[in-house]
Amino acid sequence: MRSYYGTRRHLLRMLSAVGVSGALGWGNAVSLHAADLRKRGKACILLWMQGGPSQFETFSPLEGHANGGGTRAISTTVAGMQFAEYWPQAARVADRLAVIRSMTSKEGSHPRASYFMHTGYLPNPSARHPTLGSIVASQCASHLGGTTGDLPPVVRIGSRGRNDSGAGILGMQWDPFELRDAEHNPANTQPMVETDRHLRRLDLMEKLDRGFAKALPQEAADHSALYKRATRMIFSDGMRAFDIQDEPQSVRAEYGEGGFASGCLLARRLIESGVSFVEVVSNGWDTHQDNASQVEKLSGGVDRPFAAMVRDLERRGMLDDTLVIWMGEFGRTPQVNPRGGRDHFPRSFNAVLAGGGVKGGQVIGRTDTAGIEVTDRPVTIPDLFATFCKSLSIDPTVENMSPSGRPIKLVDGGKAVADLF
Amino acid sequence: MAIFQRISWRLVALLGITLAFHAARASEETRASPDTRASPDTRASPDTRASPAGICDDATFLRRISQDLVGRQPLPLEIDAFLSDASPTKRAAAIHRLLADPEWASTWAKYFRDVILYRRTDDRAVYMAKPLEAFLTDQLHAGQSWSHIAREMITATGAASEHGQTAIIMAQMGETSDIAAEVSRIFMGIQIQCAQCHDHFTDRWKRHQFHQFAAFFPRVEIDRSPGHGADGYTVVSRDRDPRRNKKKPDNPRRGDLEHTMPDLHDPSQPGTVMQPLFFLTGQSLPLGTSDRDRRQAIAKWITARDNPWFARALINRLWAELVGDGFYRGVDDMGPDRTAQSPEILDELSQAFADSGHDVRGTFRAIMASDEYQHASLSRANPKREGFAANCPQRLRSDQLFTQILAAVGVDESQVGNGPSGKRAKKQQSKKSVGTQAGRRQLNVPRAMFTQVFGYDPSLPREEIVGSIPQALLLMNSQPLSIAIDGNRRFTALGQLLAANKSNREVTEQVYLRALARSPTADEMKTCLDHVQSSENREEGFEDVFWALLNSVEFVYRK
Numbered sequence: 012m013r014s015y016y017g018t019r020r021h022l023l024r025m026l027s028a029v030g031v032s033g034a035l036g037w038g039n040a041v042s043l044h045a046a047d048l049r050k051r052g053k054a055c056i057l058l059w060m061q062g063g064p065s066q067f068e069t070f071s072p073l074e075g076h077a078n079g080g081g082t083r084a085i086s087t088t089v090a091g092m093q094f095a096e097y098w099p100q101a102a103r104v105a106d107r108l109a110v111i112r113s114m115t116s117k118e119g120s121h122p123r124a125s126y127f128m129h130t131g132y133l134p135n136p137s138a139r140h141p142t143l144g145s146i147v148a149s150q151c152a153s154h155l156g157g158t159t160g161d162l163p164p165v166v167r168i169g170s171r172g173r174n175d176s177g178a179g180i181l182g183m184q185w186d187p188f189e190l191r192d193a194e195h196n197p198a199n200t201q202p203m204v205e206t207d208r209h210l211r212r213l214d215l216m217e218k219l220d221r222g223f224a225k226a227l228p229q230e231a232a233d234h235s236a237l238y239k240r241a242t243r244m245i246f247s248d249g250m251r252a253f254d255i256q257d258e259p260q261s262v263r264a265e266y267g268e269g270g271f272a273s274g275c276l277l278a279r280r281l282i283e284s285g286v287s288f289v290e291v292v293s294n295g296w297d298t299h300q301d302n303a304s305q306v307e308k309l310s311g312g313v314d315r316p317f318a319a320m321v322r323d324l325e326r327r328g329m330l331d332d333t334l335v336i337w338m339g340e341f342g343r344t345p346q347v348n349p350r351g352g353r354d355h356f357p358r359s360f361n362a363v364l365a366g367g368g369v370k371g372g373q374v375i376g377r378t379d380t381a382g383i384e385v386t387d388r389p390v391t392i393p394d395l396f397a398t399f400c401k402s403l404s405i406d407p408t409v410e411n412m413s414p415s416g417r418p419i420k421l422v423d424g425g426k427a428v429a430d431l432f
Numbered sequence: 433m434a435i436f437q438r439i440s441w442r443l444v445a446l447l448g449i450t451l452a453f454h455a456a457r458a459s460e461e462t463r464a465s466p467d468t469r470a471s472p473d474t475r476a477s478p479d480t481r482a483s484p485a486g487i488c489d490d491a492t493f494l495r496r497i498s499q500d501l502v503g504r505q506p507l508p509l510e511i512d513a514f515l516s517d518a519s520p521t522k523r524a525a526a527i528h529r530l531l532a533d534p535e536w537a538s539t540w541a542k543y544f545r546d547v548i549l550y551r552r553t554d555d556r557a558v559y560m561a562k563p564l565e566a567f568l569t570d571q572l573h574a575g576q577s578w579s580h581i582a583r584e585m586i587t588a589t590g591a592a593s594e595h596g597q598t599a600i601i602m603a604q605m606g607e608t609s610d611i612a613a614e615v616s617r618i619f620m621g622i623q624i625q626c627a628q629c630h631d632h633f634t635d636r637w638k639r640h641q642f643h644q645f646a647a648f649f650p651r652v653e654i655d656r657s658p659g660h661g662a663d664g665y666t667v668v669s670r671d672r673d674p675r676r677n678k679k680k681p682d683n684p685r686r687g688d689l690e691h692t693m694p695d696l697h698d699p700s701q702p703g704t705v706m707q708p709l710f711f712l713t714g715q716s717l718p719l720g721t722s723d724r725d726r727r728q729a730i731a732k733w734i735t736a737r738d739n740p741w742f743a744r745a746l747i748n749r750l751w752a753e754l755v756g757d758g759f760y761r762g763v764d765d766m767g768p769d770r771t772a773q774s775p776e777i778l779d780e781l782s783q784a785f786a787d788s789g790h791d792v793r794g795t796f797r798a799i800m801a802s803d804e805y806q807h808a809s810l811s812r813a814n815p816k817r818e819g820f821a822a823n824c825p826q827r828l829r830s831d832q833l834f835t836q837i838l839a840a841v842g843v844d845e846s847q848v849g850n851g852p853s854g855k856r857a858k859k860q861q862s863k864k865s866v867g868t869q870a871g872r873r874q875l876n877v878p879r880a881m882f883t884q885v886f887g888y889d890p891s892l893p894r895e896e897i898v899g900s901i902p903q904a905l906l907l908m909n910s911q912p913l914s915i916a917i918d919g920n921r922r923f924t925a926l927g928q929l930l931a932a933n934k935s936n937r938e939v940t941e942q943v944y945l946r947a948l949a950r951s952p953t954a955d956e957m958k959t960c961l962d963h964v965q966s967s968e969n970r971e972e973g974f975e976d977v978f979w980a981l982l983n984s985v986e987f988v989y990r991k
Contacts, residue, residue, distance in 0.1 A: 126553075137617075183897075199902070199905035208972070215959070219959060222986075227985075229813055238908070245909070
């Protein structure tokens with residue numbers, strides 16, 4: 012007795028015809044073309060510098076001052092806007108970049124600051140706050156009637172299994188889909204048997220679940236919807252987005268080499284395919300010793316792909332609706348320590364934004380000449396999150412309930428930086 | 433005495449319930465046995481107790497208690513023995529047997545590990561998973577009372593890697609207010625931290641009461657200097673002058689010997705120094721009391737036999753886990769201003785729990801002997817469940833599911849290895865950060881990797897826990913599972929069954945017993961036999977059947 016649907020086309024038709032309930036989050040808009048999604052929805056790419064990148068060796072150079080650490084400043088395409096010497100490619104797209112040099116916070120421990128910069132809230136045992144990725148995905152998807160296509164709405168690349176970036180109180184359907192790196196297929200997405208047999212298995216499973224479904228219909232319906240969605244995902248055309256080998260050699264060359272470059276290229280491909288939020292992680296920025304030489308090396312892996320991705324998004328007409336964020340959990344001390352390193356410094360640091368309606372080619376805020384105190388337009392973490400919301404047309408006052416029934420706003424206070432728009 | 437006692441104890445008195453815990457234990461033999469109430473198989477319907485679901489059948493019962501107590505389905509031999517046992521007290525005997533199994537202690541140690549660590553504010557605390565699990569397993573297995581376990585955790589000091597009881601403090605990285613909040617939530621089910629910044633909106637708690645409670649913990653400190661245990665973290669008492677450079681910029685008072693309530697209008701002001709005072713009883717200590725004395729006092733007061741919230745917190749939690757819903761909607765959000773459903777059952781159980789000296793095994797016995805526990809299940813959303821008229825299907829916790837998969841495919845956990853080896857593992861081991869290192873190593877064992885996909889905070893309302901795509905993908909498509917159900921390999925359970933010269937019917941029966949701990953219905957048998965018949969070969973056909981059962985909704989639920 013062969014199953015009546017033997018082909019992938021049949022499967023897809025069957026899965027979409029069933030009308031999977033939207034309650035679990037990934038939606039069923041097989042027919043919605045990715046381009047339609049993009050036209051209607053916003054997206055966001057977070058380039059996360061794990062460890063806390065030095066502001067002085069990136070986008071806030073202090074050439075000539077003792078605290079500058081001997082790092083040279085270079086000119087960019089924008090008059091008067093200088094970057095550290097390790098960022099020549101970013102300098103060439105400076106007119107698309109807005110640099111905030113007046114980020115300020117009080118949180119100097121990696122896990123807590125990382126949580127703060129991912130959620131806009133300090134950690135608190137009574138509720139796990141939703142991270143930016145889950146906020147963007149759930150909010151953008153709700154604009155779209157709960158659909159984000161076949162692919163997972165939030166993808167995180169290269170985080171090495173850190174579990175600090177979940178959807179918290181929004182529910183695990185908005186948790187990031189984790190990729191160890193961009194060069195391998197995501198885990199468990201290759202069927203272990205040939206397609207026909209996989210479909211026969213699902214058919215059998217459905218039949219054997221009937222008894223349970225009679226007694227416990229809700230549980231069975233949710234389970235079935237989940238399996239259909241997972242199956243639709245791995246058989247969907249959208250899965251091709253994960254294959255960066257598909258990309259023309261010229262584009263790959265533009266992004267450059269290395270894991271972070273692959274991650275940026277994959278991020279663009281995923282956003283193009285309807286994913287709402289992608290985080291690409293660059294590890295190793297906790298430079299307590301030999302700061303300058305370490306940052307030079309780390310920047311070498313980030314500078315080119317960052318610039319290439321901004322250009323690529325622009326060429327494809329995606330930059331206006333895609334907010335690109337470059338940041339880490341805090342900055343580093345103005346004074347270089349005896350080991351040539353810089354230690355944690357949340358009091359003043361930097362972040363870079365591009366796209367998503369942000370006016371490029373400008374610097375927001377300033378510190379004193381020693382790079383210690385913010386002297387103009389301090390931007391707090393809630394301010395930064397309010398800015399993200401404005402860029403992505405998300406209402407920051409939307410409330411979610413904590414487990415104890417306390418309403419929690421997407422952003423707690425904070426004012427968007429008006430000059431950015 | 434405090435007001436809470438008036439509310440609930442009067443109710444108890446009115447109902448005339450004086451049931452002591454040993455009485456519950458003694459009566460369980462009869463309550464759970466068919467000789468005092470109609471055997472489920474012979475009972476005439478409709479049910480005389482007006483439950484729409486009735487008492488569950490023996491096979492369901494055995495699977496349920498096995499999953500609940502030892503974290504896995506019963507094995508084929510256990511099922512045979514139980515179903516063919518004619519003793520009228522076999523249900524009670526089975527509960528008794530599983531409670532003595534070391535796996536009971538380790539299953540619930542994992543549960544409470546999750547209760548504590550899912551609320552960590554610092555990811556470095558993941559490395560507490562192992563020591564915490566070891567501590568709780570030992571305590572539970574040895575039959576230590578819940579009050580003893582709570583006192584150990586509240587008063588814990590020492591090297592974190594060797595003293596799992598430091599986990600609540602480690603999970604909050606020694607933050608005074610967060611430790612206070614968690615101690616109250618976990619051990620009393622009272623979320624007094626809502627009053628941290630303002631008087632509680634719905635409950636009676638005032639802001640100063642939270643900070644008086646927090647004042648029991650300001651001298652707890654985590655010492656990070658190396659040389660104290662493998663991972664460099666030690667929980668210590670700090671009763672001398674604060675050391676320099678310990679102050680954090682976001683909390684200028686940190687490092688002081690007394691807790692201060694911040695000035696809300698002007699956070700730059702020093703705030704008000706708070707005297708330790710227990711909000712439920714008014715018991716207090718003078719300023720200047722040592723850390724040891726503070727924590728011993730509050731631990732004693734919290735775990736006192738006449739603190740009903742200490743007893744209710746565990747009863748409510750276990751009842752929710754075992755019957756489907758708590759008496760209070762939130763397992764850890766109760767308190768005198770909330771309304772419980774069926775308060776007479778809650779009070780009966782809590783009183784008995786307190787009278788027994790907070791005996792944990794006895795609590796399991798008492799709950800599991802009840803009709804409420806032994807009812808058949810109805811869907812969570814079904815209104816007929818009102819008043820605990822039916823049990824409720826629970827999605828298995830990550831650890832239960834992992835253990836259950838291993839049991840189904842016949843693989844011992846010691847055989848599944850310890851995660852990645854070779855180059856990448858070596859590279860990870862050479863990393864410098866000692867604290868997170870151990871944590872990361874732990875994350876690479878198969879069970880922990882599985883938990884990253886299937887884990888959830890067990891204190892969350894269960895209806896909010898939904899399945900995820902990565903979960904479905906792991907069960908559908910992971911290579912280790914695919915190998916584990918390979919019918920052509922002699923080392924797999926299926927391979928051995930197929931090689932043993934059994935009929936297709938017998939193999940189907942065995943596969944059902946292994947996966948779902950029951951026999952297939954006639955329809956299911958036919959579906960499976962037809963599938964095997966129409967497959968390329970017998971091995972493939974049964975691999976598909978096994979796969980379908982491991983991926984079925986029934987497999988991931990405890991009914």
